[in-house]
Amino acid sequence: MKQGTIDKPVRISDRNPRNVFTHALLKPAPEDYGITFVSPYGGAHAHIDNAVEKTFGVSLRGGNGKVVVRVVEHWLAALYALDIDNLRIELSSDMPPIFDGSVVKLITALKGRVVRQDKERPVKNPHWTGRDRFGFYSRGGPDRLTAAPAQDFALAGVFNHPKAPFAGTQAYTWDGRLESFETDLAPARTNVLLNRFTKIPFLAAAALGLHNLNESTSLISYGNRWENESRYGGDEPVRHFVLDRIGALALLPYRLRCHLTFERTGHSFDIEALRALHSEISW
Numbered sequence: 001m002k003q004g005t006i007d008k009p010v011r012i013s014d015r016n017p018r019n020v021f022t023h024a025l026l027k028p029a030p031e032d033y034g035i036t037f038v039s040p041y042g043g044a045h046a047h048i049d050n051a052v053e054k055t056f057g058v059s060l061r062g063g064n065g066k067v068v069v070r071v072v073e074h075w076l077a078a079l080y081a082l083d084i085d086n087l088r089i090e091l092s093s094d095m096p097p098i099f100d101g102s103v104v105k106l107i108t109a110l111k112g113r114v115v116r117q118d119k120e121r122p123v124k125n126p127h128w129t130g131r132d133r134f135g136f137y138s139r140g141g142p143d144r145l146t147a148a149p150a151q152d153f154a155l156a157g158v159f160n161h162p163k164a165p166f167a168g169t170q171a172y173t174w175d176g177r178l179e180s181f182e183t184d185l186a187p188a189r190t191n192v193l194l195n196r197f198t199k200i201p202f203l204a205a206a207a208l209g210l211h212n213l214n215e216s217t218s219l220i221s222y223g224n225r226w227e228n229e230s231r232y233g234g235d236e237p238v239r240h241f242v243l244d245r246i247g248a249l250a251l252l253p254y255r256l257r258c259h260l261t262f263e264r265t266g267h268s269f270d271i272e273a274l275r276a277l278h279s280e281i282s283w
């Protein structure tokens, strides 16, 4: 497939995770430009080498080594599904809008604007020398990423969280198509999982200024049930889990043709695992 951008600038404004009303100006960008976020603190290329987990999300370091933009994973997932490779995103704060916790509004705003450029997008069919697949595991934990060579793309997610045992083990596999992303993943909101006796994640979020992680933008569990209505019946968590993993995958400077499985991983693990995959891959 050829690389893609948008046909003309698009403006999108909404509240960010800190509840700050944020303007985003999305500008077409030339081939091989990649995705760049520009905040009042500086510009950052969406690349695995610049990624770090901060404020419960994937953040990006700018040229000065400092984090200049935060919680970019939902936007990156939407751009990945839209097959947009090159885009400059200018923000009036250091976080892009979170909307209703989902990326439906972003997909709707950009869907008709995508244009193909002349140059082919880099695609890799990886294999791993001496092994039949790549595997990356957390030390002493159940998190893992595996990647198996294949002729097509699939990203499977397995959600099974100790703070939401009532949700059980949930799985979803994305086939890489925009149509399935729109129906199955784009509406899924972030999960805030609270223990029965503590609201520490809320307190931690408040300490980080993330006042917009609430019932209007997130699926909340408290004790043995969901506090607010789940979209998709009970399996909204794994759908958002897969969306977050697509956002992480978008940090690689090429598309992978292989079968990926993320089990119980978090942002920090994703960044570490994809960095290892990026360095260990054989073409």
Ligand SMILES: [Zn+2]
Binding pocket: 073, 074, 190, 240, 244
């Ligand atoms: Zn998320």
